[in-house]
Amino acid sequence: EAQLLESGGGLVQPGGSLRLSCTASGLTFRQYPISWVRQAPGKGLEWVSGLSGSGDTTYYADSVKGRFTISRDNSKSTLYLQMNSLRAEDTAIYYCAKDPLYDPTGKNAFDIWGRGTTVTVSS
Amino acid sequence: DIQMTQSPSAMSASVGDRVTITCRASQGVNNYIAWLQQKPGEAPKRLIYSTSRLHSGVPSRFSGSGSGTKFTLTISSLQPEDFATYYCLQHSVDPYTFGQGTKLEIK
Numbered sequence: 001e002a003q004l005l006e007s008g009g010g011l012v013q014p015g016g017s018l019r020l021s022c023t024a025s026g027l028t029f030r031q032y033p034i035s036w037v038r039q040a041p042g043k044g045l046e047w048v049s050g051l052s053g054s055g056d057t058t059y060y061a062d063s064v065k066g067r068f069t070i071s072r073d074n075s076k077s078t079l080y081l082q083m084n085s086l087r088a089e090d091t092a093i094y095y096c097a098k099d100p101l102y103d104p105t106g107k108n109a110f111d112i113w114g115r116g117t118t119v120t121v122s123s
Numbered sequence: 124d125i126q127m128t129q130s131p132s133a134m135s136a137s138v139g140d141r142v143t144i145t146c147r148a149s150q151g152v153n154n155y156i157a158w159l160q161q162k163p164g165e166a167p168k169r170l171i172y173s174t175s176r177l178h179s180g181v182p183s184r185f186s187g188s189g190s191g192t193k194f195t196l197t198i199s200s201l202q203p204e205d206f207a208t209y210y211c212l213q214h215s216v217d218p219y220t221f222g223q224g225t226k227l228e229i230k
Contacts, residue, residue, distance in 0.1 A: 106173035
């Protein structure tokens, strides 16, 4: 069974940094683009960033562009999100999920999600 | 960015009811619409992809339809486990965008 597992969340002060990880099992990780999606407390879902399977195509929401960097290590089946210059409004549960980039069928569109990791930005 | 306007934002219904949730996109999305279900404290789960294709293992009482800029999720006969929040999502164009969510509560 394919699974994604996030880690790395925690409490950080405004202006600080944090790196999240998303580790995959049960799938050929390098074949799949993966996205980060977040959910602020009591709010809806917001797409944050995505990365192609090879790692050569990145895309970001305007709200995080220039502050967050997505990357992956296919040898470790792991996706990362480096978050810098954190703000209170970045407080959220961060999920990773399969991304439909380059998939014309849509079959891979957000079909597998991790359980999420919580990031709290507060002084 | 493509805006996804989802309605209603909340609704109450009874077991056995037929329920329809609507999403309107601000521009065409090539039918790249998915529907997700989220229960409190859990990650979202996909129900429908490519507007009308049922995700593996999802009960057939769930269905999706639509074209152009208007899309719907229908639950034909509500079951107790269906009370949750539902989101539409367009993944036609980066940035991907979600609807605001519909909280479905027991009447």
